Amino acid sequence: MNLSAAELTTLRWKSTAHSVAEADALLARVWSSTESRQQISAGASPDTKGTTGLAVRTGVMNLVVVAPGEERAVGAASSLASLPRNPSRTLFIVPRDPEGPPTFHARLEIFCAVTPRGDGTSACTELLWIDASGEAGRHLSSMVPQLSLHDLPTLLWWDHTVDPTSRDLKELLRGVDRILFNGAEQRGVGIDVVRDLIALSSASGTALSDFSLIRQARWRDAVASAFDEPEVAPYLHAISKIRSTYSAGSTLSAPVNVVKPTYHLAWLASRLNARVAEPLTSQAGIWSGAVEEEGRRINLTLEPVLDAGRSGTTLALHITAERRGGTLELRVRADGETTQVRAEVNGALVLERTLRAKRATDAELLSRALELGEVDPLSPSILRTFAELVG
Amino acid sequence: MKSGKASEGGGTIRDLRIARAGKKAAPKRSKANPLRTGLRIERVPDPNTVVLFGATGDLAHRKVVPALYHLWAGDLLPEKFALVCFGRRDASDASMRADLRASLEKHARVKPIDEARWSEFASRISYVRGAFDDPESYASLSRHLDQIDASVGTGGNRLFYLATPASSFPEIIRGLGAAGLDHETGESGWRRVVIEKPFGRDLDSAVKLNREVGKVFRESQVYRIDHYLGKETVRNILIFRFGNLIFEPLWHRRYIDHVQITVAETIGVEGRGAFYEETGALRDILQNHLLQLLTLVAMEPPATLDAEALRDEKVKVLRAVRLLSSDTVGEHVIRGQYGPGWIGATEVAGYRSEPEVDPSSETETFVAARFEIDDWRWAGVPFYLRAGKRLPKRATEIAIQFKDVPQRLFSQTGDAPEPNMLVIRIQPDEGILLRFAAKVPGLGTDVRPVNMDFAYGSAFSVESPDAYETLILDALLGDASLFTRADEVEAAWRIVDPIMESWLVGQEPTLPNYAAGTWGPDAADALLTREGRRWRRL
Numbered sequence: 001m002n003l004s005a006a007e008l009t010t011l012r013w014k015s016t017a018h019s020v021a022e023a024d025a026l027l028a029r030v031w032s033s034t035e036s037r038q039q040i041s042a043g044a045s046p047d048t049k050g051t052t053g054l055a056v057r058t059g060v061m062n063l064v065v066v067a068p069g070e071e072r073a074v075g076a077a078s079s080l081a082s083l084p085r086n087p088s089r090t091l092f093i094v095p096r097d098p099e100g101p102p103t104f105h106a107r108l109e110i111f112c113a114v115t116p117r118g119d120g121t122s123a124c125t126e127l128l129w130i131d132a133s134g135e136a137g138r139h140l141s142s143m144v145p146q147l148s149l150h151d152l153p154t155l156l157w158w159d160h161t162v163d164p165t166s167r168d169l170k171e172l173l174r175g176v177d178r179i180l181f182n183g184a185e186q187r188g189v190g191i192d193v194v195r196d197l198i199a200l201s202s203a204s205g206t207a208l209s210d211f212s213l214i215r216q217a218r219w220r221d222a223v224a225s226a227f228d229e230p231e232v233a234p235y236l237h238a239i240s241k242i243r244s245t246y247s248a249g250s251t252l253s254a255p256v257n258v259v260k261p262t263y264h265l266a267w268l269a270s271r272l273n274a275r276v277a278e279p280l281t282s283q284a285g286i287w288s289g290a291v292e293e294e295g296r297r298i299n300l301t302l303e304p305v306l307d308a309g310r311s312g313t314t315l316a317l318h319i320t321a322e323r324r325g326g327t328l329e330l331r332v333r334a335d336g337e338t339t340q341v342r343a344e345v346n347g348a349l350v351l352e353r354t355l356r357a358k359r360a361t362d363a364e365l366l367s368r369a370l371e372l373g374e375v376d377p378l379s380p381s382i383l384r385t386f387a388e389l390v391g
Numbered sequence: 392m393k394s395g396k397a398s399e400g401g402g403t404i405r406d407l408r409i410a411r412a413g414k415k416a417a418p419k420r421s422k423a424n425p426l427r428t429g430l431r432i433e434r435v436p437d438p439n440t441v442v443l444f445g446a447t448g449d450l451a452h453r454k455v456v457p458a459l460y461h462l463w464a465g466d467l468l469p470e471k472f473a474l475v476c477f478g479r480r481d482a483s484d485a486s487m488r489a490d491l492r493a494s495l496e497k498h499a500r501v502k503p504i505d506e507a508r509w510s511e512f513a514s515r516i517s518y519v520r521g522a523f524d525d526p527e528s529y530a531s532l533s534r535h536l537d538q539i540d541a542s543v544g545t546g547g548n549r550l551f552y553l554a555t556p557a558s559s560f561p562e563i564i565r566g567l568g569a570a571g572l573d574h575e576t577g578e579s580g581w582r583r584v585v586i587e588k589p590f591g592r593d594l595d596s597a598v599k600l601n602r603e604v605g606k607v608f609r610e611s612q613v614y615r616i617d618h619y620l621g622k623e624t625v626r627n628i629l630i631f632r633f634g635n636l637i638f639e640p641l642w643h644r645r646y647i648d649h650v651q652i653t654v655a656e657t658i659g660v661e662g663r664g665a666f667y668e669e670t671g672a673l674r675d676i677l678q679n680h681l682l683q684l685l686t687l688v689a690m691e692p693p694a695t696l697d698a699e700a701l702r703d704e705k706v707k708v709l710r711a712v713r714l715l716s717s718d719t720v721g722e723h724v725i726r727g728q729y730g731p732g733w734i735g736a737t738e739v740a741g742y743r744s745e746p747e748v749d750p751s752s753e754t755e756t757f758v759a760a761r762f763e764i765d766d767w768r769w770a771g772v773p774f775y776l777r778a779g780k781r782l783p784k785r786a787t788e789i790a791i792q793f794k795d796v797p798q799r800l801f802s803q804t805g806d807a808p809e810p811n812m813l814v815i816r817i818q819p820d821e822g823i824l825l826r827f828a829a830k831v832p833g834l835g836t837d838v839r840p841v842n843m844d845f846a847y848g849s850a851f852s853v854e855s856p857d858a859y860e861t862l863i864l865d866a867l868l869g870d871a872s873l874f875t876r877a878d879e880v881e882a883a884w885r886i887v888d889p890i891m892e893s894w895l896v897g898q899e900p901t902l903p904n905y906a907a908g909t910w911g912p913d914a915a916d917a918l919l920t921r922e923g924r925r926w927r928r929l
Contacts, residue, residue: 115846217431221466224426228435228469230546233424271425353470356508377429 012040012055012124013110020143023106027089027126030110031057040110040124055112055122061370062154063087064144064176067094072159073129075362082363083370086125089149093130095137102134104143141171153177155370161187164196173204180369183259184212184312189282190257195390198383207376208383209369212260216314217368218357220267222332222339223317231350232343235321235328241299242268243318248304249311252285257312261302262287264317266386267378274298279391289389300389334359436867437581438471439548440539442532444523444563445555446476446487450587452494454618455554458859461500464508467864471544474516477532479523487518500857515543523555523562529570536572540580547580550866557589561603568607575612585614585866588679589670590875593891594884601877614866615875619680621858621865624821624847626873628687628789629696631815631823638813639692641793642768648810649773651790651927652684655782657734659907660756664747672758673726676778678887682709683875684817685774688789689764698871702879709882711766720893725914726900727757729781732907739781739907753899756780759915762886775919777926781907786929787817801838809840814927821847 013030017023030036040055063080067073073092080090107129112122128147132140148154156176163169173179179201186193194210201208227236244261248254262280269276274291280300281288287302305315319330330343336359343351360368427433441459445451462468476487492513495504519535521528540547551567553560564584567573575582586604591597604613619625632638641647654676660667667675686705693700715723730741743750757779764774793811801808808828816822823845831837865873904912910926919925 220426220430221432224424224430225435225466225470227424227426229471230438230544236424236426268426271428273425351470355466356464356505 009111009113011109012112012122013108015108017104017106017108019104020146023108023128024146026108027128040112041122054120055124057149058086058088058123058125059152061087061152062148063090063157063370064148064154065090065092065157065159066140067092067159068161070094076157076159077127079363079366083367087155087370088152089126089128089147091128091130091144091147093132093140093143095132095140097133098137100134102136104130104132104136106130138168141168141175144172145175148175155180157181157366157369161185162193162197164193164200170200170204173201173206176206178207178209178369180209180211180366182212183210183263184257186257186259188257189255190259190312191262191280191386191390194259194383195387198387207379209376209379210259210263210383211362211365211369213263213379213382214365214368215360216260216263216267218339218355218359219264219314219317219332219334221357222334222341222355223268223319223330225353225355226330226332226341226343226351229343229351231345232328232330235323235326235330235345237272237293238296238321238323238328239268239272239293239298239319240296240322241301241318241320243301243303243320245303245305245315245318247307247309247311247313247315248285250306250308252304252306254311256285256304258287258302260312261314262386262389263382264314265289265300265302266382266389268319269298269300269389270381270385272298276385276388276391280389281391291389432465432467434868435467435469436864437548438469438543438545439550439580439867440473440475440536440543440545441550441552441863441867442475442477442536443552443554444477445553445559446518447478447480447482447490448554450554451476452491453498454857454859455552455863456491457495457498457500458857458863460495460504460509460512461857461860462864463512464501464505467860468867471546472515473539473543473545474512475532475535475539476516476518477521477528478518479520481520482518484517488513488516491516523559523566526566526569529566529572533570533572545580547578549580549582551582551584552863553584553586555587557587557591557600560586560600564604564607573607573612581612581869582608583612583614583866583869584608585616585863588615588617589674590615590880591884592669592674594881594888597880597884601881605877610877611871613874613877614862614871615877615880616862616866617679617683617875618858618862619683620873620875621860621862622817623855623861624815624817625684625687626861627821628684628815629701632687633692644769644772646793647772648792648794649775649924650685650688651775651792652681652688652777653786653788653790653927653929654680654684654778655784655786655929656778656780657782657785659729659739659742659781660745660748662746664745667756668748668752668754671754672756672778672780673887673890677758677760677776678883679875681776681778682883682886684789685712685762685776688791689769689774691768696872698874701872702876706876706879706882707766708764709879709886711764711769712886713763713765714886715889715893717889717893717897720890721897723762723918724758724760724890724893725912725918726755726894727759727779727905727912727915728752728754728902729756729779729905729907730903732781732909734781734783734908741903741907742781743903753902755902757782757905757911757915759911759918760890761918773922775924775926777911777915779905779911782910783908784929785819788927788929789815789817790927791815792924801836808838812927 015026017026037055065073065076067076073094077092080086109127110124111127112124115121115123154176155178156172157180162181183190183194198208226232242265244264246258246261248256269291272293274293277292277297278290285304289300291298291300307315317332321328326345328343328345333340337356339355339357341351341353443451443455459474492509519532521531536549539545553563555563573582591600686708689708690704693704728742732739742748742756743752759777762774762776791813795810796808812826814824825843826840828838829841831839862873916926
């Protein structure tokens with residue numbers, strides 16, 4: 001049910017709470033008392049027969065958004081507003097003033113939209129805007145389970161830098177089904193943070209989704225489409241070199257987050273069933289390593305290039321393969337609207353294709369991440385290979 | 392090495408020889424592209440040419456070409472793709488492209504049309520003028536296709552799509568055969584033919600058509616398309632039944648009282664009066680859509696999901712349907728025709744006043760039937776099927792009515808619980824509803840039925856592809872699971888034939904016998920009420 005169309009979605013109920021228990025009790029009372037349900041239903045327009053339909057809470061999922069500040073939380077909420085369907089309950093948590101006194105303040109809201117069923121039924125979603133200061137902000141694991149709806153999957157969107165050594169994060173992961181984060185926004189080169197988070201989520205049995213990895217779907221489509229072509233397909237199991245160039249920004253001396261280009265290598269290695277022979281190491285900003293597919297070595301390189309684009313962004317993926325006297329050079333690039341594939345065998349052009357594939361917006365990424373639900377056919381094997389590559 | 396290890400290399404004679412010699416066979420790689428695993432598109436068809444017969448017709452313009460365009464726009468077709476339109480009309484490549492573009496403006500699922508995508512797609516369209524009964528036209532088509540193979544690299548893979556009136560099928564098939572366009576050899580690529588329903592008008596004509604097709608194409612090359620089977624929710628019936636453990640043990644005559652399958656339409660014949668006069672609800676809906684839904688509900692779990700295993704099980708169901716005789720048709724099958732009436736606060740004309748319809752027409756626009764399936768799972772469980780035009784509501788659904796609980800524990804203190812019901816809604820508002828009994832809050836033990844309702848739209852936000860997109864892509868990929876096999880078509884006609892024969896000689900009901908905007912003739916209600924049941928209110 002689309003709750004995002006502004007003309008249909010209306011605020012039907014709001015309140016405030018100063019403790020987790022109070023917030024929990026207020027929301028429970030809304031749905032259990034006839035009077036407050038009527039209050040929520042009353043916001044709906046009467047149907048053609050003049051009757052007002054029931055208001056029901058959607059049964060989709062809990063979403064917990066941890067954002068470093070009000071601005072990020074509002075940004076997350078706007079992504080949420082353009083989703084094709086909404087979580088049943090969303091907690092926007094903004095931890096503040098870590099050294100201050102422990103406080104909890106929540107603004108509770110229920111938004112409803114009339115469903116297209118024609119009987120006036122409204123589907124509702126609950127938003128909890130939570131400010132947690134001091135110790136309370138460092139013990140999110142103490143509030144999230146209590147405020148999550150029972151028996152619905154819980155997704156944690158950590159819109160923040162991750163500290164995989166945090167005890168609270170470790171505890172939080174034990175109570176959620178999936179954590180969404182952005183590997184490309186982690187500190188330093190980023191790959192060690194992602195590796196540690198993979199280990200942490202694996203220990204807690206929590207699924208892991210990285211927006212950076214999801215965003216690269218169009219690159220994967222482009223590379224895979226090249227190997228559908230009869231002239232290129234025979235080279236798939238003869239790859240000798242994979243090189244990814246990435247933007248270093250305006251200087252080659254500062255460390256750059258290389259999570260995104262590393263994912264390309266991890267994906268290809270995992271799909272080829274290759275094992276890591278040499279984990280990636282960096283020398284003068286160039287990362288190199290190797291994998292082996294059925295005993296054949298594939299050299300891997302991540303190469304920084306001075307570029308005006310956002311640092312860490314993949315600029316191109318180059319694949320070299322050799323078989324029976326033929327050498328394939330495959331290059332894949334992407335811009336805001338398209339991906340471009342170009343393949344040459346022994347210098348002769350055999351494929352040039354432009355695929356219309358827009359760079360995904362944050363809302364689209366969130367939507368895809370939420371839609372993955374419990375089944376993500378790709379991430380586990382890519383992340384496993386990523387962790388091995390990083391060493 | 393143990394001898395059993397040989398199978399690891401693929402189990403061929405070569406593997407066995409290698410195993411006996413003490414060597415291990417190199418593992419075989421699948422031809423599938425492993426990079427596709429887990430991606431949005433897991434398989435793309437081989438380079439190919441689609442040859443569209445009846446390219447100037449309504450079906451091609453409304454369904455087939457928009458489906459191909461959407462597949463192209465979604466990167467689901469290979470780069471080396473061509474569409475050859477074959478028709479009688481004098482046209483050029485350019486005029487054909489312009490006509491198709493104009494139709495796409497009306498019928499595209501996604502609008503506006505992406506100009507860049509259309510331009511790529513249009514550049515792959517060519518037109519060949521020819522007559523279906525002219526051998527030279529097929530020779531000319533063959534030369535054109537060879538040129539495309541050479542210039543585009545489509546590898547000889549060809550899908551012949553017959554979007555023509557059924558009366559043209561035999562001569563097109565013969566023409567293709569005579570020109571050698573059906574031949575598949577190791578080097579020539581694959582050849583497939585898609586045939587649109589109706590697959591015959593009765594059992595005799597279906598057998599004849601199958602024979603004509605079989606003289607030219609092997610059954611594995613033939614894709615009989617019933618677009619109903621491409622609908623997302625119809626495909627979901629298999630997932631629902633065989634992907635969940637909880638329902639299958641109850642899917643049995645021990646627990647199920649009866650099954651109702653309804654295809655209700657609010658529309659009339661919508662300008663297709665001439666077609667409908669020749670067809671009627673029995674041939675148009677019951678023989679194919681309703682019986683297909685019945686097979687999906689009643690079939691045994693297939694050993695695998697491959698096309699043959701699936702279709703074997705469906706055919707078994709159709710063969711187990713008890714055939715009606717001239718004595719029993721009147722009792723088990725009700726026909727109706729709508730007269731004038733009101734739908735959605737609008738007055739509508741009766742069937743006999745529709746354009747191209749005989750003012751004294753006896754064609755049925757409504758049919759309701761009661762069938763039984765004579766096998767161990769379903770013996771004694773009636774299947775009530777109904778389909779009609781100008782009914783009050785558009786709805787397609789399957790309702791499984793369970794039996795009463797064996798002991799009415801609560802009947803002394805309150806209402807007896809109503810039996811459970813499971814409803815698979817196919818359209819609109821696709822979903823699944825389970826009705827069960829619950830206690831009314833309070834001091835008494837009043838029992839009321841409550842619904843556990845799953846709506847597809849609330850759980851998945853992904854837009855479903857059009858049925859034609861699904862089915863054309865499957866045909867290009869060589870997956871025949873959702874297409875009807877020759878013996879399946881014949882088995883369905885074997886059920887319908889006695890009904891048509893009985894109607895020819897039996898007494899006509901007085902038609903029209905239901906007003907537009909009502910749920911069909913009273914006799915359709917009596918079909919159930921005489922057995923203590925009633926149609927579900929939709």
